[in-house]
Amino acid sequence: MQKNKTISTEQQGHPLQAADLVSGVVRLVSLPEVCIRVNEMMDEASTSAHDIGKVISQDTGLTARLLKIVNSSFYGFPSKIETVTRAVTVIGLRELRGLVLAASAIETFSKIPNEILNMVQFWRHSVYCGVVAQLLADRCNVLHSERLFVAGLLHDIGKLILCHRLPSESKLAQEKIKAEELLDFQVEQDLIGFDHAEVGGELIKIWQMPGSLEQALRYHHEPAKAEDATMEICLVHMANVITGMAEQELDVDVELNVQPIAQIAWDVTGLDESVIEPILKQAGPLFIDALESILPRGRPY
Numbered sequence: 001m002q003k004n005k006t007i008s009t010e011q012q013g014h015p016l017q018a019a020d021l022v023s024g025v026v027r028l029v030s031l032p033e034v035c036i037r038v039n040e041m042m043d044e045a046s047t048s049a050h051d052i053g054k055v056i057s058q059d060t061g062l063t064a065r066l067l068k069i070v071n072s073s074f075y076g077f078p079s080k081i082e083t084v085t086r087a088v089t090v091i092g093l094r095e096l097r098g099l100v101l102a103a104s105a106i107e108t109f110s111k112i113p114n115e116i117l118n119m120v121q122f123w124r125h126s127v128y129c130g131v132v133a134q135l136l137a138d139r140c141n142v143l144h145s146e147r148l149f150v151a152g153l154l155h156d157i158g159k160l161i162l163c164h165r166l167p168s169e170s171k172l173a174q175e176k177i178k179a180e181e182l183l184d185f186q187v188e189q190d191l192i193g194f195d196h197a198e199v200g201g202e203l204i205k206i207w208q209m210p211g212s213l214e215q216a217l218r219y220h221h222e223p224a225k226a227e228d229a230t231m232e233i234c235l236v237h238m239a240n241v242i243t244g245m246a247e248q249e250l251d252v253d254v255e256l257n258v259q260p261i262a263q264i265a266w267d268v269t270g271l272d273e274s275v276i277e278p279i280l281k282q283a284g285p286l287f288i289d290a291l292e293s294i295l296p297r298g299r300p301y
Contacts, residue, residue: 018198021165026206028112034059035104039208042097052093053085056100065103072293074286091146098150101209106295109160116163116170123295125243126153131287133239135279140269142231151216151232152239158199166192183259185221197221224264234265246280
């Protein structure tokens, strides 16, 4: 495996940018060929469920994970789905692409050593956020709400790259967050010049995934800064905040403080604070099932 080479926030006389950070690690966090091919096939008008199923089935590990996810109570289908082709037919091409991306990304990042982040806590936060994002999307009658699960699940992947490529700065940021009770993305911006949300957005861009997913990751802390505060951005923003509330309520030793939900998110979604309590009640059982279904076996999560 490639050694972790720390880099400076000053590169060749100019400040390091999020895009520089991601381009410097792109080989290490490249997606499996199957995931790349599935994404390409989505742009081909002639692509069928059988075509997608045939490509995915070449990767037995990915096939097993996908079938485990779609057969979980998180989806709640009445009969068992035994083939990827059938899964595509039932949940749709776009939804399956999202699940392929999610499963591939988790597997990719699980291979990268990370001595700064609590990885158990990281993935539990990410999965819970994904569940809440999808539940909120359902409340807003968003079509294909499964894509919000993927956006919520991946919203913090920029943190993994920051900790891997800028370990000293990331450790200093965590110490400052704890000591001064500041918000993580604001501390990162002050210390590094950009935050994990921007890094995550750049990664999704390099992976050539849908622009709506890129925007959701890039602006999940600051939806008002997006040129178009779309529903996806606002839902992931809200889900992240609500996840933080749940962690505080359970007295989880979280490393980040919880920011308030931005007014623009309430305006765009049409929701209000009364939605939080029922969403938290609904999320618990689904979170446990999603956690067991989507994370690779044998990992300490």
